[in-house]
Amino acid sequence: MSLIEGKVWKYGDNINTDIISPAIYMERSVAEAAKYTMSPIDETFGTEYKPGDIFVAERNLGSGSSRETAPLVLKELGVKTIVAKSYARIFYRNCINVGILTIECAETDKIHKDDIIAIDYEKGIITNKTRGEQYTAQQIPPHIAKLVNLGGLIPYLEHWQEEHAAK
Amino acid sequence: MGMTMSEKIVARSAGLTQVEAGQIVMAKVDKAMMDDLLGPRVEIAEQMERMGAKIWDVNKVVIISDHYTPPANAAQADIVKFTREWAKEKGVENYYEYIGPCHQIMIEKGHALPGEVIVGTDSHSCSYGAVGSFATGIGSTEMLGVLMMGEIWLKVPETIRVEWSGKLNAGVMAKDISLRTIKQIGHAGATYQTVEYVGSGISELPMDERICIANMAVEMGAKAGLMEYDEETAAYLRSIGVEKEFTRISSDPDARYSSVLQFDASALVPQIACPHEVDNVFDVTDVKSKIDQAYVGSCTGGRYTDLKMAAQILKGHKVASGVRLLVSPASSSVYERCLREGILGDLAAAGAIILPATCGACLGLHSGTIGEGEVCISSTNRNFIGRMGSKKSFVYLGSPAAAAASAITGQITDPREFL
Numbered sequence A: 001m002s003l004i005e006g007k008v009w010k011y012g013d014n015i016n017t018d019i020i021s022p023a024i025y026m027e028r029s030v031a032e033a034a035k036y037t038m039s040p041i042d043e044t045f046g047t048e049y050k051p052g053d054i055f056v057a058e059r060n061l062g063s064g065s066s067r068e069t070a071p072l073v074l075k076e077l078g079v080k081t082i083v084a085k086s087y088a089r090i091f092y093r094n095c096i097n098v099g100i101l102t103i104e105c106a107e108t109d110k111i112h113k114d115d116i117i118a119i120d121y122e123k124g125i126i127t128n129k130t131r132g133e134q135y136t137a138q139q140i141p142p143h144i145a146k147l148v149n150l151g152g153l154i155p156y157l158e159h160w161q162e163e164h165a166a167k
Numbered sequence B: 001m002g003m004t005m006s007e008k009i010v011a012r013s014a015g016l017t018q019v020e021a022g023q024i025v026m027a028k029v030d031k032a033m034m035d036d037l038l039g040p041r042v043e044i045a046e047q048m049e050r051m052g053a054k055i056w057d058v059n060k061v062v063i064i065s066d067h068y069t070p071p072a073n074a075a076q077a078d079i080v081k082f083t084r085e086w087a088k089e090k091g092v093e094n095y096y097e098y099i100g101p102c103h104q105i106m107i108e109k110g111h112a113l114p115g116e117v118i119v120g121t122d123s124h125s126c127s128y129g130a131v132g133s134f135a136t137g138i139g140s141t142e143m144l145g146v147l148m149m150g151e152i153w154l155k156v157p158e159t160i161r162v163e164w165s166g167k168l169n170a171g172v173m174a175k176d177i178s179l180r181t182i183k184q185i186g187h188a189g190a191t192y193q194t195v196e197y198v199g200s201g202i203s204e205l206p207m208d209e210r211i212c213i214a215n216m217a218v219e220m221g222a223k224a225g226l227m228e229y230d231e232e233t234a235a236y237l238r239s240i241g242v243e244k245e246f247t248r249i250s251s252d253p254d255a256r257y258s259s260v261l262q263f264d265a266s267a268l269v270p271q272i273a274c275p276h277e278v279d280n281v282f283d284v285t286d287v288k289s290k291i292d293q294a295y296v297g298s299c300t301g302g303r304y305t306d307l308k309m310a311a312q313i314l315k316g317h318k319v320a321s322g323v324r325l326l327v328s329p330a331s332s333s334v335y336e337r338c339l340r341e342g343i344l345g346d347l348a349a350a351g352a353i354i355l356p357a358t359c360g361a362c363l364g365l366h367s368g369t370i371g372e373g374e375v376c377i378s379s380t381n382r383n384f385i386g387r388m389g390s391k392k393s394f395v396y397l398g399s400p401a402a403a404a405a406s407a408i409t410g411q412i413t414d415p416r417e418f419l
Ligand code: SF4
Pocket: B067, B101, B102, B103, B122, B124, B298, B299, B300, B358, B359, B360, B362, B363, B380, B381
């Protein structure tokens, strides 16, 4: 299935990992820490986000610390798909590794909070049902598609382990 | 076609003679570094256990408990304990704790060497570029992959060449070079790229100042920040007991860059990054704010040259009343040297509070977090919203010299006024 539809939570540029996953909550379990996801700028996200909603931001999402707790708290809350204009590299890799689909789209400024969007990630098309608009999204590079299709890095490693043992 | 430094290192680790920016390769990892905050306890230990997986080469793994040391509460203490026990159980002999931020320890203990490919679970792993390692931060699950396979896929990065000519004037430090470069490139301007620092403005600097510059490459989104191996690198490595001679790796004259930027170190004045982004940078003379706290410390601004400079500025002065100056040396060996040379005494005499070597306040975990409405000038590397404590606090980044001068006046101050 390459079609995802959901309600939007919308943020702007430079949402860094200190915002997504503040350090002070990192000594707690991921389930506990998840309640404080995005809390420096949005106290409602951690408690009101519903699985299936889509996380949308603009430029340079996930800059700063390499903390994997950032994608992990998002995943804990049920985030499966993120759309942004661009990503910081470690965050991008971390999302793919934990099995969150990261989509690049240059037009996320046209998407607003609570819009309903549908993403066809194989074709690279995002439809904004609330506004009756369509945007182009970047197609996912093959080596990343392979990881995403397997469900992240862990299943990939399990696969590697089997092959390795067979040798 | 010629290759850049980073292309040369990546090519060697991938077993290739030639690579080009954009190409995806499997690189063999020379060292893998984990800290307490994002190391074994996040996914790694649990998944390894579940999969019955083994570390590919324990001698190439270094584990450092630094963020939660000394622990502020039982939860932090449990994390450090877990990290220590996990290292022991896995037979990782390169385990350190309580002696300072991981990046300083990696370099000081000779674990980061020229020409190596190094990955760490902390984003400032790019610091090791100062000694010529191609080093980058990765997430915990990715580290699990490295621990099992000993390799990682990398997209060969393009390189931005940053040339600093001239020589810094008194009162201007490596931190100012860092901030000025970040101002120009922007906080995402080097995403997926290597930033290569060359020129007399860099080669004239001692190793501990160079580390401050490589450390902050990630603040432009860079994968690595690299410097050439030279006499200073060789002398530094000898000083920490690394006897081996290394090949001098530099970029070929016909290497391809995504851009080349030129700066003049002799024209640089102290720089300040204002809240809440690292590229929100101004000349110190254009920044006005009162401060509640000044912080000199971290893997960015807590080394010997930093503390020495702060002490020089503070000599004969006192920290302003109502302001606190906290000093955390970047490692216990920096602590010990500064103690021996009287630097810590001078700092304490001026009213500074000397803390152990720790990450602590740098990321708002303990030992100097700030409250609502409070302002801190800090020699660390990030001024993100809430980074040092309350989400309603304000962090200005500057050199240790600027932090010391500001501690004297109680407001952001040009350190050159105290020279
Ligand atoms: S000192 Fe600060 S930047 Fe350095 S490793 Fe510790 S928390 Fe990170």
